[in-house]
Amino acid sequence: MNGRIEIPGRATLTQQVIRAAVNALPSMLRDRREGRMTRTELAARTGIEVSALRRIEAGQPPSVEQLLLICDVLGVAPWDLLGPLRTGDPASRTVEVRSNGNIWRSVTPEVTLPNPVEQTIKAGTRDATAQHDGTEWIYLVEGHLVEVNFGRNREPRLLRPHEAIDFDASIPHWLFAGLDDAVVLRRLTRSGLDAHVPELGGTSGL
Incomplete structure (x- = not known):
């Protein structure tokens, strides 16, 4: 059976992992980047502006795209950033x-x-x-x-x-x-x- 449905109040495992990784990225980024490359070098390799990287390191959640780009350059899988997964988020919606x-x-x-x-x-x-x-x-x-x-x-x-x-x-x-x-x-x-x-x-x- 083919078709599109929208499921309110359901967070998939991937959604939970991405959310946890987004929350964990700022501290990981500071730890992993220091001693390996400058923000300018990381910006050149990811295409993310230096000012955006500075905001992420200061605690601003990145977009999913920014998360994946940074993890790729630093050699870290999003799954390696996992903290406790939250379930049953009533505000979530899965298409x-x-x-x-x-x-x-x-x-x-x-x-x-x-x-x-x-x-x-x-x-x-x-x-x-x-x-x-x-x-x-x-x-x-x-x-x-x-x-x-x-x-x-x-x-x-x-x-x-x-x-x-x-x-x-x-x-x-x-x-x-x-x-x-x-x-x-x-x-x-x-x-x-x-x-x-x-x-x-x-x-x-x-």
């Missing part, structure tokens, strides 16, 4: 789409790009082949193994838990889940969202 056997969910209250979306792939199944403009980033949250395929003439890439890949999304690609269900985060462009799960669009901010 969920079931499409071709896959479950797609927003990880922020609004489906705004370039924030990532969460995809659940059933064990032993693959999602539909897609290609689109820009690059795509995929992070394996849960599951034993996910195979990222790029067509006949390219070797597939294997993702294990807490591993990530980014690639040229103009190449046809699809994901295959191994022995158990897989949950991935996908950071998509607008054309990527339209190509993979257009039903998730149509929310303010896109």
Whole structure:
């Protein structure tokens, strides 16, 4: 069954993890950056302005995009920042789409790009082949193994838990889940969202 639903008062595991990581990032950023690189160097590598990094270090919560960029440069997974996870947040809202056997969910209250979306792939199944403009980033949250395929003439890439890949999304690609269900985060462009799960669009901010 395909379709889009909105579920009030439900926070997915990914939403909880992202929220906890956002809260933990300021102190981690100060500790990890000092002695390794200046704010100017970190700004050059992430594309985040020095003034924004200074505010984050002072305690201002980053956006999900800023969180992922900083974690990538510093070599830290968002899951490594975990504190206690909060559940049952009544103000949260999950936008969920079931499409071709896959479950797609927003990880922020609004489906705004370039924030990532969460995809659940059933064990032993693959999602539909897609290609689109820009690059795509995929992070394996849960599951034993996910195979990222790029067509006949390219070797597939294997993702294990807490591993990530980014690639040229103009190449046809699809994901295959191994022995158990897989949950991935996908950071998509607008054309990527339209190509993979257009039903998730149509929310303010896109």
